[in-house]
Amino acid sequence: MPRKEAAKIELSEREREILKRINIGTHSPLHLRMRTGIILLASDGKSNNRIEKEKKVCGETVTLWRNRYYEAHEELVRVEKEEPRKLRMTIEKTLSDAARPGAPTTFTAEQVACIIAASCEKPENLGFPFSHWTRPLLRDYVIEKGIVDSISAMQIGRFLKRSGI
Secondary structure: OOOOOOOOOOOOHHHHHHHHHHHHOOOOOHHHHHHHHHHHHHHOOOOHHHHHHHHOOOHHHHHHHHHHHHHOHHHHHHHHHHOHHHHHHHHHHHOOOOOOOOOOOOOOHHHHHHHHHHHHOOHHHHOOOOOOOOHHHHHHHHHHOOOOOOOOHHHHHHHHHHHOO
């Protein structure tokens, strides 16, 4: 089976300038420096094998970022023409990791609202022998009331912090 030819990377002068700045920037994140280095070498006509050896990364990494930059070419050209100030941001976005889905939500918005509402109640008014909620006490209360089946005290704290309480 013949090998697929590497994507040809063509850069405008402005793109090359931005990529070089990111590549040598002392405050640029390392992952961006490595990826801009791959793109700069690819635009100079280097093979994936050569880039792999120079950058000391695996071939899949070189192929991934070379292809991703190649696929973004039309968008980069458009941004450079229409919104030149956004070119660096667009390049950085192109060379950033793709979003990952994460875990599905466990608690509904209604459950969270009930937890926050419960935290606003004075425990004394509900017949408890203490004046303030702690996260473990609030957790026990919302489980007892059937608001949730189970929840950690840490999760209670996250909900309260997010709501500004």
